[in-house]
Amino acid sequence: VMVWLRRCTHYLFIVVVAVNSTLLTINAGDYIFYTDWAWTSFTVFSISQTLMLAVGATYYLTFTGVPGTATYYALIMTVYTWVAKGAWFALGYPYDFIVTPIWLPSAMLLDLAYWATKRNKHSLILFGGVLVGMSLPLFNMVNLITVADPLETAFKYPRPTLPPYMTPIEPQVGKFYNSPVALGAGAGAVLSVTFTALGCKLNTWTYRWMAA
Secondary structure (H helix, E strand, O other): OHHHHHHHHHHHHHHHHHHHHHHHOOOOOOHHHOHHHHHHHHHHHHHHHHHHHHHHHHHHHHHHOOOOHHHHHHHHHHHHHHHHHHHHHHOOOOHHHOOOOOOHHHHHHHHHHHHHOOOOHHHHHHHHHHHHHHHHHHHHHHHHHOOOOHHHHHHHOOOOOOOHHHOOOOOOOOHHHHOHHHHHHHHHHHHHHHHHHHHHHHHHHHHHHHHO
């Protein structure tokens, strides 16, 4: 009975965590719509994406104990996001303007850290966390660069759901010294260690609940 319970709980939790992670980061590729605050949004969204990826992927990875499952988790998030981003296309936005956050390479680094340290949880937290935090803003900036004429298109297709209190007051030229990647990666390198530790702790709590 316990084996059955653990397996069912495992798959239920993975679906819940992956779906909620995707829902919480569904607009994380839409910093391009915040034209005057694009770099500020990029930095904030980088940290939010790092949080959801690191916590969920680490939880899944330490639950199974099999290197490679973090990448699988990121793939689940990516596919969910592809479907959700289809809504923008349905609203009439050009296909080459839809930004889908890139999680897979960072998740691969998390798997690599776990595998290379022979499934050492503490090394996963320290090395994996830093690698995810530093790499995710970089990969997502490369993703952003591939969008055709982002600023011009952003003005041409203003985001229809932008609430009044989010309306920019003045252009944020030179915000964060024109280096949102550096700021996002710097903050991510520190915060992701905590995020990864949280993922491991969630795994511990899950096991304790199932064994009760």
